[in-house]
Amino acid sequence: MSEALTLHQTIFALVTSLLTFAFVLELVRRRRLREEYSWLWLLASGIMVLLVVWFRLLVVLTHLVGAVTPINTLLLFAVLFLFAICVHYSVIVSRLTSQVKTLAQELALVSARLEERADR
Amino acid sequence: MKPLVLIPAFNEGARIGGVLSGVRAAVPDATVLVVDDGSSDATAAVARAAGARLVRLPFNLGAGVAAQTGYKFAVRERYDCVVQLDADGQHEPADIPGLLAVIARGEADVAIGSRFLGDAGYRPGLLRRAGMGLFRWLVWLLTGVRFSDVTSGFRAFSGDVIRFVATEWYPTDYADADVLITLRRAGYRLREVPVRMYPRAGGRSMHAGLRPVYYVFKMLLSIALAPLRREPAARKGIRI
Numbered sequence: 253m254s255e256a257l258t259l260h261q262t263i264f265a266l267v268t269s270l271l272t273f274a275f276v277l278e279l280v281r282r283r284r285l286r287e288e289y290s291w292l293w294l295l296a297s298g299i300m301v302l303l304v305v306w307f308r309l310l311v312v313l314t315h316l317v318g319a320v321t322p323i324n325t326l327l328l329f330a331v332l333f334l335f336a337i338c339v340h341y342s343v344i345v346s347r348l349t350s351q352v353k354t355l356a357q358e359l360a361l362v363s364a365r366l367e368e369r370a371d372r
Numbered sequence: 373m374k375p376l377v378l379i380p381a382f383n384e385g386a387r388i389g390g391v392l393s394g395v396r397a398a399v400p401d402a403t404v405l406v407v408d409d410g411s412s413d414a415t416a417a418v419a420r421a422a423g424a425r426l427v428r429l430p431f432n433l434g435a436g437v438a439a440q441t442g443y444k445f446a447v448r449e450r451y452d453c454v455v456q457l458d459a460d461g462q463h464e465p466a467d468i469p470g471l472l473a474v475i476a477r478g479e480a481d482v483a484i485g486s487r488f489l490g491d492a493g494y495r496p497g498l499l500r501r502a503g504m505g506l507f508r509w510l511v512w513l514l515t516g517v518r519f520s521d522v523t524s525g526f527r528a529f530s531g532d533v534i535r536f537v538a539t540e541w542y543p544t545d546y547a548d549a550d551v552l553i554t555l556r557r558a559g560y561r562l563r564e565v566p567v568r569m570y571p572r573a574g575g576r577s578m579h580a581g582l583r584p585v586y587y588v589f590k591m592l593l594s595i596a597l598a599p600l601r602r603e604p605a606a607r608k609g610i611r612i
């Protein structure tokens with residue numbers, strides 16, 4: 253039932269996930285991406301590599317989710333990871349919004365105090 | 373009692389001058405604070421010329437955030453009562469003493485100006501009336517209390533309440549009805565007071581466009597999540 257990945261598919265999946273993994277690592281190394289935002293990407297590409305290399309795990313997962321072919325399972329997991337990353341970002345954006353709000357209020361209150369002092 | 377009159381303002385340069393002189397006439401001894409929510413017009417200059425104290429947000433953050441900036445100001449400068457009104461002239465400054473009196477006598481922790489109590493003479497259009505009816509019903513569902521005017525931004529807070537609304541519990545993203553619900557849930561005593569309100573003299577209402585739709589969505593979400601949400605800190609002993 254579950255056909256093996258063709259060599260073609262395996263190579264492509266492996267290369268893209270490894271490239272993603274390396275790219276994210278490089279961004280972190282150059283301090284263009286903070287560690288706290290990198291872990292989900294690293295996890296996602298790492299698991300993709302694992303699934304491609306460890307084919308039996310992919311077959312087990314394919315049966316578990318009821319997918320027809322292993323490549324469908326790979327796609328499904330890719331979509332799930334993207335979804336998780338988007339939600340993760342929404343949470344981060346919410347936190348940043350609230351921090352910016354508090355900072356703007358602080359700045360406004362402090363500069364009002366400074367201005368009043370200067371006027372006196 | 374040391375009251376602060378709080379007026380959050382966004383691009384109300386043409387209208388805030390009249391409001392400020394009305395406030396001066398109604399409560400000559402009170403400090404007036406204008407929070408300029410990143411206006412690009414003369415709002416700040418008009419406020420300063422009228423002798424109000426002024427806090428300017430660096431960019432526009434919305435009415436709820438501007439109001440909360442005023443509450444934080446009140447906490448830091450140790451005001452024990454804040455009365456808040458709109459900068460666009462919809463609220464009658466002569467009604468400020470009535471709201472303050474409720475707080476001063478300790479009859480309630482929150483006094484809400486209602487345009488529908490008594491003979492206020494306010495007649496909104498059909499669509500607005502329907503919307504207000506819906507919000508009133510939602511607030512009743514959430515709190516079990518029937519308020520006559522759930523979209524009123526004309527209100528006074530006691531010192532306890534000011535310290536509470538200056539914290540992260542205060543719903544800054546969409547105010548009025550949500551404020552009623554939050555304060556009621558936190559255990560404060562709310563009381564409506566009849567006030568006069570007028571239609572806007574011009575400019576743009578913050579209830580324009582799709583915002584009421586978003587408001588209803590947010591209220592419904594709030595109702596759905598109410599039983600699951602952590603309650604705000606207990607009424608007494610809130611520290612910030």
